[in-house]
Amino acid sequence: MSFSLYIHIPYCESKCPYCDFNSYAVKGWPEAQYVDALVAELRARAEQPPWTGNPIRTVFFGGGTPSLFAPTSLGRVLEEAGRLFGLEAGAEITAEANPGTVDLAKLREMRRCGVNRISFGAQSFNPVTLQFLGRIHSAGQTVTAVEQARAAGFNQLNLDLIFAVPGQTLDDVANDIAAAVALGPDHISAYNLTFEEGTAFGAALKAGRMRQLPDEKQAAMYAMVRSELPRRGYAMYEISNYARPGCEARHNLTYWRGQCYLGIGAGAHSYAADGKSGRRWWNLRLPAAYIAQAAERGIAEAGSEALDEMVSTSEFAFLNLRLIDGLELRRFGERFGVSFEERFGAQLKRLVEGGLLLREHGRIRLTDRGLELADSVFAEFL
């Protein structure tokens, strides 16, 4: 069975106030050592089940800002991964990039090093919103970056958008969507802003210095996004993701379908299914600690969690239900040796009767109303 490889690059030029990913704003970063550590970790994992002998289906350079690294650095990791595991033909290889951190030469170089899909953190095309979000790029830079990426030969391109930003109006969101669509990306991720603990926004919210938009308004924005994008040719296939036909992010589908992924780099998470149960583990978060440990031992695990059958079925349910296509009942039965009805019959009945889930063609999926209350629905499966 092939698997997905996630590679975390934990450095940024500046830290965005809403971001709670494992990233650090630094002036200079130890790129060579970090790449050495990634390579060392890959080599160590290549000796271990379930990775040994299995090819890679997708690669995702996430961050942080992977585009801060020299394309050859990413190339070296890819090359090593290919040598150790083998890349499937047509493997999807994505790198996240900030519009302000790339130019045509760099994009060409990335492309030549094997990256074939690029994901830009556009977030908005409105200067006020961009400033509020603490972004260091301009809307113009996003437009240029998209044009250059196309010129460099990226035929798979994603734009990230954020909506429900304090101060934003429904029109603002509509304008952002129009601007994004006008650039003709293959994929759009549109995220409702969340206020996470440990971020500047989270603290401001807690202290009462900032307020979220009212639920009504957020719901209206979400409703508009999920009606506007499909109308313009981007089918909604996950709670926050939209794509032209055949352009769904295969890497992310791995997560949502409950399949195996190997995460390397500081703070990266991995998941290995083992029959009906599984294991998830995560690496040391601090880049320096990660580098030291990976260089010395290859493995830099900070913690892990055994996922028993119950937890595995729960996760499988709420992950697959994020997808608009939902959960395939037959696959659940094959994987866990128990039917979905047997495990979750009561919840299923209640939620179907309540109009939050729909059951048809051997699948269950969220209804439109179910999308708005997805967390409530998911909690039912725990």
Added chain:
Amino acid sequence: MTKTELLRNFSIIAHIDHGKSTLADRLLERTGALSARESRDQFLDSMDLERERGITIKARAVRLTYHAPDRQDYVLNLIDTPGHVDFTYEVSRSLAACEGALLVVDASQGVEAQTLANVYMALDNGLEIVPVINKIDLPGADIERTRAQIEEVIGLSASDAILTSAKQGLGIDEVLEAIVHRFPPPPQTRDRPLRALIFDSWYDAYEGAISLVRVVDGEIRRGMNIRLMSTGKVGEVMRLGYFTPHEQPADSLGPGEVGFVVAGIKAVADLRVGDTITDDRAPADKALAGFKELKPMVFAGLYPTEANQYGALRDAVEKLRLNDASLVCEPETSQALGFGFRAGFLGLLHMEIAQERLEREFGLDLIVTAPTVAYRVRTTGGKQVMVDNPSLLPPENEIEAIEEPFIMASIHSPEEFLGPLFKLCEEKRGVQHDLKYLGNKRVILRYELPLAEVVFDFYDRLKSLSRGYASLDYDFLDFRAEDLVKLDVRINGEVVDALSIIVHREKAYERGRALCEKMRQLIPRQMFEVAIQASIGAKIIARETVKPLRKNVTAKCYGGDITRKRKLLEKQKEGKKRMKQVGRVEIPQEAFLALLKMGE
């Protein structure tokens, strides 16, 4: 065994916060029963629950040895009393074990109601009463006014009232002297057959039921076979003793003495408060007067919030019953709540205490359904059935009449509150029986009232309208056919059996509206719209709606960190634990008691 002339049995009557517990502690300290080091504040209230609520629920007795200035060693038994209408009977039996009572009045607050009910009860039991004016050290203390008030309101001479500050230890010696010289000793009746009054009993995991007794006649000895006069139940006295407050063993207890008896009897239900213990070989002819078998007045369903907790609830209920003779429990099932129990209580306070003990001592999460009284239903088929669960009322076409229990309520009150009292009793469908003036501007008002109207907020409202001065006592009278209907609550159209109540038809609309309104406030917004309706039969009489949640979705999935996502969802689910799923709706525990919260 102590000579009776050196014995004094007394209790302390006081309004809450007037200093009963502090005075008791000082008496314990001054007589050396409790060293200052041991003197936790308020030694007598030993259950957490009592301490928190400031209520003494279980009576306790402490034996003090007082080296008096006359060089005699007196034995003083301090008998503590509970203080709530639900426990009136226990109070009366505790007082019956005494010859005297100290009436403690706060010099800055004056005489208050709780005091009065117990003073009259003490007088009924023939006790000598010594007024004690406490808290004389407070800036607001007005000794002369308090003295005058004791004389006017209670009709007791207060010229020789003892002045104390229990907090500062002032006047404690005078109190001890008054106990010795103003309270009579118990009569010397050693030659008579044994009669001992049980005034408290509790359950001990090792020894079974333990009773606290006051020997009235004769003598109880270790090894003696004793008999309970109400049931004929027999046991052998394994252990005898008293509390100083530490436990002290004794070989025998003679007339007038107070102590505990362990007689190999398992359940407290066999050692009823008020019952008489006699010698099985040489029994007394007649039991002591005043024994009453307590009947539960209020019934409610007890259910675990999670069905798999039923076994734990059953075990807990069994254990609690060993300790609480007045708690009655039968298994029942509810469509909405699954397996549980129908429990009978003396009153609402008793119910709350039982609930809290089950939750706290046994770690259970409980749903208590709306309390009800027991109705007597005459069916068209000529049968008579008792209904203590409204959802079990026979179908309307089979009901000839629904009869509800009536009580005779005796309300002691200063006459100035008569107006509001009449109004309250009329509102509660009462019929005035009589009104007696006691002098000192005090009255006894007697009303025939439906028990159902009294068990809910009557007592609280009585207390509030009389600023605490009025007191309530009641006795069961009879069953009377009234125009009663079953009021159902429907959640999304479905009748939730655990929420049904029986009400007077004239009050049904108002009650239905208020109930729906309260339920709306108590049920949180959830995935679906929740329609709350009140109905009589098929007729809907009130409706409220809980709007659904607008939005609850986290856009991100945190990449590969699915553990985090799951934990966030788990946290969300945790908040629902104390809710009961009824159909698609999650109903919080407190909504099942919405009936009791309508005034809030």
